[in-house]
Amino acid sequence: MSRIDELLKYAGDYDKLIDVGCDHGYLGITALQKTTASVVFSDISEKCLMKARQNLPSKYAKRAEFLVCDGVPNIDADVVVLAGMGGLNIINILKNSKANISRYILQPMNNIEKLREYVYSRYEVVIDDVIIEDDRFYTFLVVNNVPKFIEINDDIKYFGAFQKPISENKYKFLLYKRNIIKKFLAFNEQSMLQLKSIDSLLNERSNNKE
Numbered sequence: 547m548s549r550i551d552e553l554l555k556y557a558g559d560y561d562k563l564i565d566v567g568c569d570h571g572y573l574g575i576t577a578l579q580k581t582t583a584s585v586v587f588s589d590i591s592e593k594c595l596m597k598a599r600q601n602l603p604s605k606y607a608k609r610a611e612f613l614v615c616d617g618v619p620n621i622d623a624d625v626v627v628l629a630g631m632g633g634l635n636i637i638n639i640l641k642n643s644k645a646n647i648s649r650y651i652l653q654p655m656n657n658i659e660k661l662r663e664y665v666y667s668r669y670e671v672v673i674d675d676v677i678i679e680d681d682r683f684y685t686f687l688v689v690n691n692v693p694k695f696i697e698i699n700d701d702i703k704y705f706g707a708f709q710k711p712i713s714e715n716k717y718k719f720l721l722y723k724r725n726i727i728k729k730f731l732a733f734n735e736q737s738m739l740q741l742k743s744i745d746s747l748l749n750e751r752s753n754n755k756e
């Protein structure tokens with residue numbers, strides 16, 4: 547299943563979805579194809595929004611709206627998707643959102659720990675998992691817009707591991723991360739040995755000069 551299909555799987559039943567930062571508009575277009583809901587395509591960039599407009603099959607035009615907008619437009623909706631953006635940008639957008647939104651689907655590209663710290667202390671996080679597409683891992687969070695506070699530990703902060711047992715995708719992600727960290731630590735160990743060697747050779751040289 548593609549990243550976009552997977553994200554939409556968690557939208558639940560909805561009459562209106564806002565695809566914020568829609569760019570090419572593929573997510574919103576897929577939502578129009580799969581449901582009878584209406585979709586607002588919004589992007590801070592007029593050029594990006596134009597791409598979405600051009601990609602939209604005309605038969606969906608009646609259910610689609612296009613807006614150039616920084617963040618969430620002031621339109622009430624069942625679901626807002628914020629995908630493919632930086633975690634800090636997503637935090638900023640959530641902070642400034644004035645609309646009445648029932649659910650957010652967040653798929654940050656970086657600063658995921660910061661986003662978790664922000665979101666877990668304010669909203670009800672119902673899913674925090676990983677999508678695998680073309681051998682790449684994408685973390686996503688499904689968040690209900692109801693107040694909730696969870697004190698996060700390292701398992702949650704780094705890996706969103708509050709659902710047990712962890713999913714198959716998260717299991718694969720943990721193995722992948724473990725491999726990277728082990729390589730990194732081995733590299734550090736080698737660097738320490740090299741540094742020791744360098745220092746001793748430099749010392750030897752300066753001692754010989756004296």
Ligand SMILES: C[S@@+](CC[C@H](N)C(=O)[O-])C[C@H]1O[C@@H](n2cnc3c(N)ncnc32)[C@H](O)[C@@H]1O
Pocket residue numbers: 566567568569570573588589590591594615616617618628629630631635639
């Ligand atoms: C990498 S694209 C992601 C496209 C699509 N959402 C996806 O997941 O495939 C990021 C898009 O977010 C838009 N964007 C960045 N900051 C934004 C903001 N504050 N408000 C609205 N759109 C924003 C960019 O213009 C760009 O089109």
